[in-house]
Amino acid sequence: MLxxxxxxxxxxxxxxxxxxSLDVADETVAILGPSGCGKSTLLRVIAGLERPEQGGVRWDxxxxxxxxxxxxxxxxxFQTFALFPHRTVGQNxxxxxxxxxxxxxxxxxxxxxxxxxxxxxxxxxRRIDGLSGGEKQRVALARTLAPRPRLxxxxxxxxxxxxLIKDRLISDIADLLEETGTPAIYVTHDHDEARFIADRVAxxxxxxxxxxxxxxxxxxxxxxxxxQRFLGA
Numbered sequence: 001m002l003x004x005x006x007x008x009x010x011x012x013x014x015x016x017x018x019x020x021s022l023d024v025a026d027e028t029v030a031i032l033g034p035s036g037c038g039k040s041t042l043l044r045v046i047a048g049l050e051r052p053e054q055g056g057v058r059w060d061x062x063x064x065x066x067x068x069x070x071x072x073x074x075x076x077x078f079q080t081f082a083l084f085p086h087r088t089v090g091q092n093x094x095x096x097x098x099x100x101x102x103x104x105x106x107x108x109x110x111x112x113x114x115x116x117x118x119x120x121x122x123x124x125x126r127r128i129d130g131l132s133g134g135e136k137q138r139v140a141l142a143r144t145l146a147p148r149p150r151l152x153x154x155x156x157x158x159x160x161x162x163x164l165i166k167d168r169l170i171s172d173i174a175d176l177l178e179e180t181g182t183p184a185i186y187v188t189h190d191h192d193e194a195r196f197i198a199d200r201v202a203x204x205x206x207x208x209x210x211x212x213x214x215x216x217x218x219x220x221x222x223x224x225x226x227x228q229r230f231l232g233a
Contacts, residue, residue, distance in 0.1 A: 007055035018207035033204035075149035090124030
């Protein structure tokens with residue numbers, strides 16, 4: 001289980017995350033809030049891309065605050081997808097497996113498995129620049145899942161897609177996370193995405209988590225007037 005306690009992160013004189021705490025067990029937790037509230041910074045601290053000035057991150061009780069990114073066994077997917085244009089679909093999906101020195105036979109098997117998970121059988125030899133936005137999103141998700149990380153972190157993964165594609169893919173992502181049994185953190189500013197995909201929602205404002213719980217609980221029993229207005233309750 002992931003445990004984040006009293007994390008504070010500053011950039012110069014600006015406090016981006018202010019004493020944030022949350023737990024993630026075998027579930028999907030959405031971090032929801034307006035732009036600039038500290039959602040992505042908190043995710044980067046959990047991933048190990050930023051080090052907090054205060055507080056820490058633990059996994060199953062072990063402090064990993066100072067553990068390098070590549071040793072945390074977390075999968076991270078950004079909004080930009082960050083795919084390699086010179087690599088095929090299969091080579092992109094295989095990237096994390098190569099970094100872990102997985103042998104060729106097992107690597108090919110896991111690439112095929114991951115592409116099946118995201119509904120892209122037969123795409124392994126396709127070029128990245130010939131794919132649609134939704135297909136690129138699926139490749140990025142397959143690459144994140146192929147190494148079988150113990151935690152998946154998705155940072156605004158559907159932000160650049162239109163609503164029709166979003167609605168279809170958010171359902172696919174929710175089904176896939178449930179099927180693989182992978183705990184996940186899903187960062188978004190979109191209420192519908194958070195409501196649909198998350199078991200619990202951590203609502204952020206000005207670097208702080210102001211309320212956390214199931215969507216219906218936040219809607220029916222908001223912590224304060226700001227939460228009520230933000231959720232449209």
